[in-house]
Amino acid sequence: MSRGVLCGTRRLPGRRRHRRRRHPRSRPHRPRAGGVRPLRRAVIAAACAAAVGLAPAARAGKGRQTGRIEGTVEIDGGDPAIGATVTVTGDALVSGAESALTDHRGHFLVLDLPPGRYDVSVDAPGIGRAYAFDVDVDVGRTTRVALRVVPEATETIVIEGTRPPIDTTRSALSDNLDEDFFRNLPVDRRSFDGLLQTLPGAGAGPLGFTTFRGGSWIDNQILIDGINYSDPLTNSIFSRFDFHSLAAVEVMSGGAEADYGEAMGGVVNMVTKSGGNTHELGLRTSFIPEELTAAHPGQEASSQYELNVNARGPIVKNALTYFSSATYEVDFLPLPQIEGVEVADGRLTNTALGFTKFDWQPRKRHKVTLHLSGFWEDRQNDEVEEIALAEAQTRTQSGGVTSGLSYKWFGQRGFVEASTGLYFHDQSSFPMSEDYETPAVVDQDTGIVSGNGNDLLHLRNLRWQVQTSGTRFVDTGWGEHELKAGVELAAMAVVFEQAFPGNEIVYTAGGPCDPEQGVFDGCDFAERTGRQLDDGTLEPGAFAKHIQGLKAGLYARDSWQLGRVRLNGGWRVDLGRIYGGGDRLAAFNGWLGPRLGVIWDVTGRGSTVVRASAGRTYQTGMLGLPLFFGESLRRDAYAFNPATGQFDTYLAQRSTGGDTGGRLDGTAKPPPRSDEVSLSIEQALLPALSARLTGIYRLQSHIYSSVESNLVWNETGSAVIGFRDGMPRARFVLDTDEDYFREYAAVELALRGHVSRTGFVMASYTLSRLYGTSELDEITDTQFVIPYVINNPRQRQFLYGPLESDRRHVVKLGFTYAYPKWNAVFGSIFRYSSGAPYSRLYYNSFLNGYFDRRAPRGIDPGNLNDPTDDRELRGDAIVDWDLFGSWRVPWRGSADDLAIEVAVFNLLNRDAATAVEQRNVPTFGQPLQRQRPLRVSVGLSVRY
Secondary structure (H helix, E strand, C coil), rough: CCCCECCCCCCCCCCEEEEEEEECCCCCCCCCCCCCCCCCCCCCCCCCHHCCCCCCCCCCCCCCCEEEEEEEECCCCCCCCCCCCEEEECCCCCCCCCECCCCCCCCCEEEEEEEEEEEEEEEECCCEEEEEEEEEEEECCCEEEEEEEECCCCCCCEEEECCCCCCCCEEECEEEEEEEHHCCCCCHHHHHHHCCCCCHHHHHHHHHEEEECCCCCCEEEEEECCEECCCCCCCCCCCCHHHEEEEEHHHHEEEEECCCCCCEEEEEEEEECCCCCEEEEEEEEECCCCCCCCCCCCCCCEEEEEEEEEEEEEEEEECCEEEEEEEEEEEEECCCCCCEEEEECEEEEEEEEEEEEEEEEECCCEEEEEEEEEEEEEEEEECCCCEEEEHHCCEEEEEEEEEEEEEECCCCEEEEEEEEEEEEEEEEECCCCCCCCCCCCCCCCCEEEECCCCEEEEEEEEEEEEEEEEEEEEEEECCEEEEEEEEEEEEEEEEEEEHHHEEEEECCCCCCCHHHHCCCCEEEEEEEEEEECCCEEEEEEEEEEEEEEEEEEEEEEEEEEEECCCEEEEEEEEEEEECCCCCEEEEEEEEEEEEEEEECCCCCCCCCEEEEEEEEEECCCCCCHHCCCCCCCCEEEEEEECCCCCCEEEECCCCCCHHHCCCCCCCCCCCCCCEEEEEEEEEECCCEEEEEEEEEEEECCCCEEEECCEEECCCCCCCCCECCCCCCCCCEHHHCCCCCCEEEEEEEEEEEEECCCCCCEEEEEEEEEEEEEECCCHHHHCCCCCEEEEHHHHHHHHCCCCCCCCEEEEEEEEEEEEEEHHHEEEEEEEEECCCCCCCCEEEECCEEEEECCCCCEEEEEECCCCHHCCCECCCCCCEEEEEEEEEEEEECCECEEEEEEEEEEECCCCCCCCCCCCCCCCCCCCEEEECCCEEEEEEEECCC
């Protein structure tokens, strides 16, 4: 977030002004001049001249947690001030001031500065001193400061500068959010994904996970304080994180440098809060009672409660600090009600979150950081992807921990980083009834699940990450270079256990089926479930699978400043291996990973910047792949026999794996990849406000697909007429062919920065198109972890079309405005997204699921005999407007210690459907989930 940069006084961003004073205004904590000349003869002189602006430049390393201050010191007349001492001070520097010496060009660089505001002083022996006050530093950015020392100065010249809003060195499409901005935004449920989805190019995928610029929800990399904690099962994030522990968020949604692998969508780096040299205790509580909720017709009112306690301070002053936070949440989300169907009222979630961080800096050149986080969550009535009666609902309990340790060493011309992190996640799903013997009943005509919950699942995920890198600064006659090389290693494991209550699922055909009561009208068939044994028999009970994986990434890059042009080039190699049962199941080798970025500062002043980038990113496997290949849960179908009143007439095997499915053979497969090009032009409109026009194209190909390979279809593809291996079963193989792709093209206009001294705006409009043949978002409809492909001509012709994240028009407007006179802050977020496509999926009797299509994606074929009545299927447009207000009440002599907060979510009380029934059942097209209704949150924040 941009702020003013100032020499000699504090002011908020505004118009550049020049003032002259005979005596500088003194401040108790500012250093005073001394030495060979009196203060009034050689003090702050022309500090923060036109080049005092802050321009983000070279970065501080992979998964940056800090920023830098870089600049030049000149003597009046233009000569460099050689050997001058530059000192940086600020509250965020626990170990005290940082300093550096200027070189033969008058250049200096101060590394590893936590996000915050700093003062810079220059002492040029025998010449004089200069100061720059209130210099902002952001995560991953370099703040440029140009200072001029005037010998024999007799007065102070105070020039108020503002921060140039344009990044003159980064080719990546990146955005930074700091706590000063997002704490004043109405982020619903204070969720991490809710915060990310305020950014340009970000959207909401299945289960609420964030997607970036045409990527899927499994295409992101999640870093906490620079350490990769992406979940090994799906390459995403499943663990909850304490929102109140965030200090800043850095997001790269395109053009990422070679430091970052596996991210075909975006890179998200969460920077957490640290302690300080003073003890602080904070308390925040908020609640949304039913009385402040406008429930949608036929639904219960939602409610939410949250309590957070946090503390920070020194353990050893100037050396060892701590920060700790704990949060407890209760959330009730009503479920859409369907006439004549007794579904559950809503989902009730209880969540506990915790985070602790220690920072230790025993010496200036050494820094050690340790962080620990954990969560526990209980979700009742968790089945929202199917129409389930209250008696058939599911309960999910999950918990997890992350821990990370990092070390940094700083030299004169570079630094070394090393870190390691551990991620563990545990999740269990079971019937709300806790009845493990009664099977669930699925009505194939209506799609309604009754009788009991149909899921027994236990999942444990583990990831151990080790990464190290070295950075070297080299100054040649052909410009300045920042050279960097690094290596990343990850060891992963997943334990997957699955069963069904009663080891059976009963399927009916529009009528009741209860053989024990002598009711047989609707009895159709049942699927017996269990583990596939070596002799081909079925053992009832739970199926368990143990999967392991290894990943390695190596990279090297150079950031070369050559006049007004900067070249960011690099190369990356990513390798992945998946193992199970002692055998190698899959291998992915991404050898060709070039990255190139060009940045042209057209004017040399940072007012007009052109960026271009191109590159390839690989994804080298996820441990969810083998769950439906190789040994798995077998499901045998038995028809109902009226003579015996039992399901004892064998039909076929319907398993998605095991001997009834294709095994992973361990051979190397082409890894999924994303080829991307982007071009952007950014123009400064005000001293701290810029507009950016961006064009981006992405082609994601060789996407994981689960392709059925054993069934022989008739010429029209409407019926199975044989089996390639002679066995009546489906066989699935993992395919990463170029036929399975996603193609994204977009033009985006974004506005970001200060519109006044206390007003900040972030707005964007995105026009995009997302088409393809592989829809990772479909897992919520088909229950497959990767896209499901029926390999027959009739179905393959319908693969291509608009994908479920294809929202053509997206508008976002977020801003905050402070009223210092009233100690008040106002914030707002407005979002508009045009409707997303959906499809009509037809029942496949052999596979016992709604997998078939009768028209391309996004098209309803209507009457199958009338091609003229086809129509496009798109859901509701999403309009959401949220407001936030905070009033800081003077308490204990300060207006920063007590605040009353009010937030209004969904001010327009829109109830658009966010998910609809896509199966060809009577409830087709009806909402499965809706926008939350209007809600008012009231909160109190106290700091002592």
